[in-house]
Amino acid sequence: MLTYILNRLGMMLVTLWAIVTLTFFLMHAVPGGPFVSERMLAPEIAAALNAKYGLNLPIWEQYLNYLGRILTFDLGPSFKYPGVSINSMIAAGLPVTLQTGLLAVICVVALGVPLGVIAALNRNRWPDTTVMFIATLGVAIPSYVIATVSIYVFALRLGWVPTFGLDDWRGYFLPVFALSGFWISFVSRLTRSSLLETLDQDYMTTARAKGLRKGQILIKHGLRNSLLPVVTVLGPVVANLITGSFVIEQIFALPGIGRQFVLSITNRDYTAIMGITIFYAAVLMLMILIVDLLYVWLDPRIKLTKATA
Amino acid sequence: MSAPILSVRDLATSFFTRRGEVQAVRGVSFDVRQGEILGLVGESGSGKSITCMSVLRLLKAGGRIKSGSATFEGTDILSLDEDALSDLRGNRIGVIFQDPMTSLNPTLTVGDQVMEAVRRHRKASAAEARARAIELFELVRIPSAAKRLNSYPHEFSGGMRQRVMIAIALACDPKLLIADEPTTALDVTIQRQILALLKDLQRRLGMSVILITHDLGVIAEVTDRVLVLYGGLVMETAPVRDLFARPAHPYTVGLLGAVPDLRDDTHKRLTPIPGSPPNMLSPPPGCPFTPRCPHAMAQCMAALPPLFGAAHQSRCWLQHPDAPKVDAIHEVAA
Numbered sequence: 001m002l003t004y005i006l007n008r009l010g011m012m013l014v015t016l017w018a019i020v021t022l023t024f025f026l027m028h029a030v031p032g033g034p035f036v037s038e039r040m041l042a043p044e045i046a047a048a049l050n051a052k053y054g055l056n057l058p059i060w061e062q063y064l065n066y067l068g069r070i071l072t073f074d075l076g077p078s079f080k081y082p083g084v085s086i087n088s089m090i091a092a093g094l095p096v097t098l099q100t101g102l103l104a105v106i107c108v109v110a111l112g113v114p115l116g117v118i119a120a121l122n123r124n125r126w127p128d129t130t131v132m133f134i135a136t137l138g139v140a141i142p143s144y145v146i147a148t149v150s151i152y153v154f155a156l157r158l159g160w161v162p163t164f165g166l167d168d169w170r171g172y173f174l175p176v177f178a179l180s181g182f183w184i185s186f187v188s189r190l191t192r193s194s195l196l197e198t199l200d201q202d203y204m205t206t207a208r209a210k211g212l213r214k215g216q217i218l219i220k221h222g223l224r225n226s227l228l229p230v231v232t233v234l235g236p237v238v239a240n241l242i243t244g245s246f247v248i249e250q251i252f253a254l255p256g257i258g259r260q261f262v263l264s265i266t267n268r269d270y271t272a273i274m275g276i277t278i279f280y281a282a283v284l285m286l287m288i289l290i291v292d293l294l295y296v297w298l299d300p301r302i303k304l305t306k307a308t309a
Numbered sequence: 310m311s312a313p314i315l316s317v318r319d320l321a322t323s324f325f326t327r328r329g330e331v332q333a334v335r336g337v338s339f340d341v342r343q344g345e346i347l348g349l350v351g352e353s354g355s356g357k358s359i360t361c362m363s364v365l366r367l368l369k370a371g372g373r374i375k376s377g378s379a380t381f382e383g384t385d386i387l388s389l390d391e392d393a394l395s396d397l398r399g400n401r402i403g404v405i406f407q408d409p410m411t412s413l414n415p416t417l418t419v420g421d422q423v424m425e426a427v428r429r430h431r432k433a434s435a436a437e438a439r440a441r442a443i444e445l446f447e448l449v450r451i452p453s454a455a456k457r458l459n460s461y462p463h464e465f466s467g468g469m470r471q472r473v474m475i476a477i478a479l480a481c482d483p484k485l486l487i488a489d490e491p492t493t494a495l496d497v498t499i500q501r502q503i504l505a506l507l508k509d510l511q512r513r514l515g516m517s518v519i520l521i522t523h524d525l526g527v528i529a530e531v532t533d534r535v536l537v538l539y540g541g542l543v544m545e546t547a548p549v550r551d552l553f554a555r556p557a558h559p560y561t562v563g564l565l566g567a568v569p570d571l572r573d574d575t576h577k578r579l580t581p582i583p584g585s586p587p588n589m590l591s592p593p594p595g596c597p598f599t600p601r602c603p604h605a606m607a608q609c610m611a612a613l614p615p616l617f618g619a620a621h622q623s624r625c626w627l628q629h630p631d632a633p634k635v636d637a638i639h640e641v642a643a
Contacts, residue, residue: 200369202411208367209406210399210426210477214391220425221414299416300461 004304005289012285019281020070020274024063027273034079034268053079066274075275080267086275090257096166097249097256101242103172104180108237112184113230116191117223123196131188138185147178147251164253175252179245183237187230194226201225228298235291239284313340314484314517315364320377322356322363331589333359335541336377341485346511346518348532348549350525350564354586356541357521361487363387365404366394382484400430403478407490409470413462419473420458426480445476449506468499475506482514489521504531525568529553537561540587540597542613547621557623560598596624604635 035041035049050056054065069076075086119131151174155163161170198204199222207221244258257276264272295302322334334356341347349357362368364379364386379386382401386394398404406412414422423445424438433441439458446454449472462470471491478486488507492500508531511518520532528535528549535552537545537560545558556562563582584601587593596602599609608626617628626632 202406202408203414205367205369206404206406206412206474206477207414208395208398209365209404210429210480211395211397212399212425212429213395216425216429220417224416225414300418301415301463 001304005293008289008292012282012289015285016278016281017067020067020278021063023274023277024066025059027268027270028059028062030268032268034270036268053077070274070278075278076271078269078272080264080269080272086271089260089272090275090279093244093255093257093260096254097244097258098242099166100172100175100179100248100254100256101238101244103176104183104241105238107176107180108183108187108241109234111180112187113191113227115184115188117195117218119188119192120195120199121218128192132192135185135188138181139189141181143178143182143245144247144251146181147174147248150174150177151251164251166254171252175248175254178248178251179241183241187233187237190233191226191230194229195222198222198226224298228295231291231294231298235287236284239280239287243280243283312343314343314382315341315519316378316380317360317364318378318380320360320363320379321375322359322368323373323375324368324371325373326371329590332592333372333541333589334363335592337538337541337543338377339536339543339546341517341519344511344515344517345533346508346520346531348528348535349519349521349538350523350528350535351538352523352586354589355538357523357538358489359541360538361489361519361521365398365402365487367398367404396430399426399477399483400481401483402485402487403480403483405471405474405478405486405488405491408494409467409474410494412474413470415462418459418461419465419470420460423458423473423476423480426477430481441480442476445479446472448479448510449473449476451476466499467495468503471495471499471503472506475503475510479510479514482516484516486511486516486518487521488518490523491520492527493522493524500527507531525564537564540592541589542597542624543616543622544598544625545621545623546616551621555621557618557621557628558598558625559602559604559627561623563601596626606633 033055034053035046041049047056054062057065066076073087075090078084078086078089081089115131115135119128119135122128151163154160154174161173162168165171166175204217204221207217212221244256244261246258246262248254249256249259257279260272261276261280263269264276292304296304317340318338320334320337321332324331324333333354337356337360339347349360351357359368359372362372363374364381366374366387368374374387377387381397386397389397413419420439420442423442424435427433427438427441428435431438431441442458443454446457451457451469451472457465462473465473475491478488486507491507492503495503504527507518507520510516520527522528532549534548535546536543537552537558539560545552545556545561547555547557552561553565556565560582563580566580567582569579582601587597587600593599593610595608595610595612596605596614599605602609604627606626614624614626614629616622616624627635
């Protein structure tokens with residue numbers, strides 16, 4: 001187990017290095033730079049700035065310098081905001097993103113799975129058709145539509161929640177709802193189909209033939225076996241939600257890292273792009289590792305081997 | 310002769326599908342006596358499994374019991390509520406299914422699956438349940454029982470898994486064991502071991518067994534009495550020796566003719582029964598075997614024969630006192 005995890009962590013470093021390299025060279029291949037703007041800088045100032053941030057060096061040297069720096073967990077200074085380091089930029093945005101993201105994750109699990117179970121247990125009756133109708137809408141409607149419509153209805157018309165910001169605890173409702181709406185729908189559909197398949201298995205009949213209670217049959221024998229596909233999607237979903245959404249953070253004016261990531265690209269803020277990419281990649285890979293470990297716990301037929309990922 | 314432990318009367322079960330009502334069981338009656346092994350034999354779709362699953366009300370989606378009763382130890386199972394019924398299942402009545410590869414939950418240890426049955430019906434601590442599980446594993450002859458409790462089903466062979474299934478079924482010393490094709494999915498050599506085990510356990514524990522199978526060899530080997538089902542009806546019922554010696558229904562005769570005899574070296578060809586079983590969406594009004602029967606008469610098409618006889622019953626118009634005498638009926642096909 002431990003060797004497996006260490007192995008995987010090693011693989012993650014290799015993958016991270018590949019991502020860093022790819023992003024670095026792609027980024028520099030895009031025309032423009034952090035100090036290019038409508039108002040032309042004097043050539044001397046531009047040269048001085050480039051020299052200060054090491055942008056005058058040959059590209060491979062810049063690359064090696066950057067690699068050396070991230071090995072010490074220093075993501076460098078922002079090119080766009082003088083005096084701000086990328087580490088502090090992520091540290092500032094992350095709590096906001098993490099809060100809304102984790103709340104959204106909780107909603108996805110706490111609503112998506114039970115709704116799917118209710119639908120499956122009432123197959124083709126009204127609770128099923130109702131849940132599936134809403135879930136189909138939830139999957140089909142983009143999050144920004146959910147966000148704007150819910151701002152209009154709940155904030156503007158009904159005045160129940162603020163239109164933006166997180167100063168008030170009620171401010172969390174709409175962004176979390178907009179973030180999780182799609183995934184609640186997705187997970188409930190997945191849970192439903194997976195549970196229906198499980199309920200049809202022979203071992204479910206065996207469980208009934210043992211005289212077990214309904215709840216025990218459903219939870220111990222049914223749910224556990226049908227959660228595998230759900231856990232599979234939850235890994236990337238968690239990574240996605242806790243690293244933020246540009247659209248949602250923009251609409252609700254949340255100072256999260258999702259927004260910073262997109263802004264850094266238009267700004268050509270090289271170190272910010274790199275830093276947030278590395279951060280996102282690391283979170284995603286960690287989540288996938290956790291999912292793989294969960295598999296083993298859920299289904300003992302899955303064995304961890306040294307041959308990895 | 311002791312009183313029956315299970316009495317099924319006029320049981321009718323249908324599956325309601327998009328294409329209509331499939332009348333899987335159409336009025337089956339039988340008794341299971343204390344300590345006997347009753348064989349239920351028939352082709353796929355004859356209603357043998359559905360009959361037993363109806364008794365336990367373990368039908369798959371769409372299945373519904375339309376009428377009849379099933380009296381087990383004095384209570385009508387078919388009128389029990391779900392709670393009372395689940396008190397019986399796995400406790401007074403144990404079940405073994407056909408495919409041990411799919412009948413065990415792949416994500417739980419076999420020990421857990423045995424123990425949960427024990428703990429459901431007996432006030433047992435975890436340690437007591439564990440001790441009982443070890444005892445059961447030894448009973449069904451799973452070697453190094455204590456160690457194997459922590460194994461998962463995929464770590465067992467088919468025969469060993471079926472032993473686990475038997476251990477689960479026997480967890481609470483049932484009075485009745487329903488074995489639905491317990492050896493069909495196993496290798497021939499393993500089949501023999503499992504059958505011998507079942508027969509031995511039945512004797513030692515003094516329970517009654519309903520053995521469902523399509524294998525007449527299995528019937529001959531272990532059962533005391535046989536019920537031959539066809540088209541959702543009992544066609545013939547008799548003590549096992551009687552059935553093989555003097556089959557009284559052309560369908561039974563046909564079944565016996567389709568079994569190879571290893572002691573016979575005359576290289577006789579097996580005689581299959583021509584045609585195929587009836588469509589249960591619209592079963593014929595008369596005897597369902599008529600289209601395939603070598604002795605079919607006009608009467609067979611017109612009306613369903615009753616069961617003639619007492620200890621050895623046959624649902625065939627040939628058994629009617631006024632029926633023409635057919636010499637060859639007992640002859641196991643030429």
